[in-house]
Amino acid sequence: MKNIFAVLLISLLAFSCQPDEIPAIGDKTDYKPMLEGTWNLVKFEQVDADAESKSFPDFATRKDLTTVFPGHLYTSFSITFNADGTFSANKGTSYVQMMASGTWALDDTDYPSAIILTSSGKTQKIALGSLADVVVGKVQFKEERKQVESGKVKIKYVYSLTKK
Amino acid sequence: MKKLTILLIIVLGAFGLKAQTDVPKFTVSPSEVDALTEKVTITFDVTGSAVEGLTDVYIWAWAPSLSPSETLLDYDQGSASWGSISKNAKLDPVAGNPNKFKLSLPKTVTRNGVSVTFNNIAELFGVGDTPGKIKEFGFLLRSQDGSKQTPGDLKTKVSLLPLEFTPAYFRTFPAKVSNKDVVTAYLNLSLIESGEDQKLKIASKITATATLMTATGTTILAVDKIATSYTSEKEYAFTFLPEMLAAFPAGVSLKDVAKCKIEFSGEVSDQKGGVTTVKTKAFEFSFQSYE
Numbered sequence: 029m030k031n032i033f034a035v036l037l038i039s040l041l042a043f044s045c046q047p048d049e050i051p052a053i054g055d056k057t058d059y060k061p062m063l064e065g066t067w068n069l070v071k072f073e074q075v076d077a078d079a080e081s082k083s084f085p086d087f088a089t090r091k092d093l094t095t096v097f098p099g100h101l102y103t104s105f106s107i108t109f110n111a112d113g114t115f116s117a118n119k120g121t122s123y124v125q126m127m128a129s130g131t132w133a134l135d136d137t138d139y140p141s142a143i144i145l146t147s148s149g150k151t152q153k154i155a156l157g158s159l160a161d162v163v164v165g166k167v168q169f170k171e172e173r174k175q176v177e178s179g180k181v182k183i184k185y186v187y188s189l190t191k192k
Numbered sequence: 193m194k195k196l197t198i199l200l201i202i203v204l205g206a207f208g209l210k211a212q213t214d215v216p217k218f219t220v221s222p223s224e225v226d227a228l229t230e231k232v233t234i235t236f237d238v239t240g241s242a243v244e245g246l247t248d249v250y251i252w253a254w255a256p257s258l259s260p261s262e263t264l265l266d267y268d269q270g271s272a273s274w275g276s277i278s279k280n281a282k283l284d285p286v287a288g289n290p291n292k293f294k295l296s297l298p299k300t301v302t303r304n305g306v307s308v309t310f311n312n313i314a315e316l317f318g319v320g321d322t323p324g325k326i327k328e329f330g331f332l333l334r335s336q337d338g339s340k341q342t343p344g345d346l347k348t349k350v351s352l353l354p355l356e357f358t359p360a361y362f363r364t365f366p367a368k369v370s371n372k373d374v375v376t377a378y379l380n381l382s383l384i385e386s387g388e389d390q391k392l393k394i395a396s397k398i399t400a401t402a403t404l405m406t407a408t409g410t411t412i413l414a415v416d417k418i419a420t421s422y423t424s425e426k427e428y429a430f431t432f433l434p435e436m437l438a439a440f441p442a443g444v445s446l447k448d449v450a451k452c453k454i455e456f457s458g459e460v461s462d463q464k465g466g467v468t469t470v471k472t473k474a475f476e477f478s479f480q481s482y483e
Binding site: 084093123180 | 368424
C-alpha cells in the first residue's frame with residue numbers, strides 16, 4: 029500500500045512538471061481599418077537630427093512650427109483615408125506638401141511602417157511613427173530629409189494627427 | 193612702342209602676381225563634418241595657385257583654438273617646424289588630374305617609427321579624446337621646402353559642425369538646411385560682436401531682411417521689414433520658407449536658390465526724439481542638398 033502511494037505521488041509530481049500549454053497568440057492587428065477616417069493635424073514639429081544626436085538643449089533640437097506662420101496654420105491640414113482605398117488631403121492654408129487625392133495602402137499589412145499614397149502614377153511614402161496610439165485616435169507621420177551624398181538623416185518633420 | 197611694351201609687361205606682371213596669390217579651391221565630402229565624422233575627404237584644386245605645377249604638394253594645417261595648433265601630419269615628433277615638414281603631410285594626387293590633390297580619412301602614417309591611423313579630424317589634430325576643442329582649422333598648401341605656398345591667415349579654412357551647443361550671435365535652426373526646409377534665423381544681441389554697432393543692444397523694433405541668392409551671389413529676391421519675435425532664450429527670431437518668402441522673378445525657381453543673406457535692423461531713439469536705424473552685418477549661409 030505504501031509502495032502504491034509512492035508511485036501515485038511520483039506520477040502526480042511528474043504530471044505536474046509538464047510544461048504549461050502555450051496560449052494561442054491572438055490575431056495580428058489589422059491597422060488598416062484603424063487608419064480609416066479623417067485625421068486632423070494638431071502639431072507639426074521640426075527636428076535637427078544632428079543636434080538631437082548630440083543631445084543639444086531642446087530649444088536647439090526641436091521647434092514647434094504648428095502656428096509659426098500666421099494665416100498659414102498647419103492645423104488647417106487634414107487627410108481622409110477611405111475604406112475603399114482612396115484618400116483625399118485638404119492642406120487648408122498650410123504649407124504641407126502632400127498629394128491631394130488618390131489611393132492609399134500600407135507598405136506591410138502585418139507590420140506597417142509607412143503609408144504609400146499614389147496619384148497619377150506618382151507615389152509618396154509617409155513614414156509612420158508608433159502605431160500604439162492608433163486605437164485611441166492618435167497617429168504620427170514622419171518625414172526625413174537626408175543628405176544626398178551620405179544618406180544621413182539631417183532634418184525630421186513630425187506630424188501629430190488626431191482622428192476626427 | 194617701348195612704352196607699350198612696358199605697359200604690357202606691367203599688365204602681364206600684375207596678372208602673374210594675381211595667379212600667385214589665388215587661394216586653392218577645395219571641397220569637403222561629406223559637405224557637413226564635425227570633429228568626429230569618419231570617412232572625410234578634402235579635395236584641393238590648385239589651378240591658378242602658387243603651388244600649381246608641383247607634383248608633390250604638402251598641407252600645413254592648424255586649428256586656432258588648439259595649442260599646439262598644427263596637425264600631427266606636419267611633424268613626426270616634438271613640435272611643428274615650417275622648415276622641416278613631415279612627409280606625412282604630402283597630399284595624394286587625384287588620378288588623371290595633375291591640378292587636384294586630396295586628403296582622405298582614415299589615413300595611416302608612420303610617426304616617430306610608430307604606425308598611427310587618423311580616423312577623423314579630431315585625431316588629425318591630436319584631440320581625439322577632447323574633440324569639442326576644435327571648431328575649425330585653417331590650411332595652406334605648400335612645397336616641401338616652403339618656398340612656394342598658398343595664402344595663410346585662414347584664407348582657406350574648414351568649419352566644423354559643433355559637438356556641443358554654443359550660444360552664438362547669429363544662428364539658424366536647423367543649423368544646416370536645404371532651400372526646401374523651414375528656416376528660423378536667430379539674433380542674440382547679448383553676444384553682439386565687437387565690430388558691430390553697439391547701439392543695437394538698446395535698439396527696439398527689431399526687423400529682418402532676407403535675401404535669396406544664386407550660387408554666384410546674384411540676388412534673386414529680397415524681403416525686408418520682416419517682423420521678429422523675442423524668444424524665451426532672449427533671441428530675436430523669425431521663421432521663413434524660402435519658397436514662400438515672395439514671388440520669384442520670371443524664369444527663376446527654387447532650384448536656383450543656393451545661398452541666403454540675413455540682416456537685422458532696429459530703431460534707436462536719441463534724446464531729441466529722433467530715431468536712428470541701426471543694422472547688423474549681413475549673415476550669409478549656403479543651402480545644403482537634402483532629398
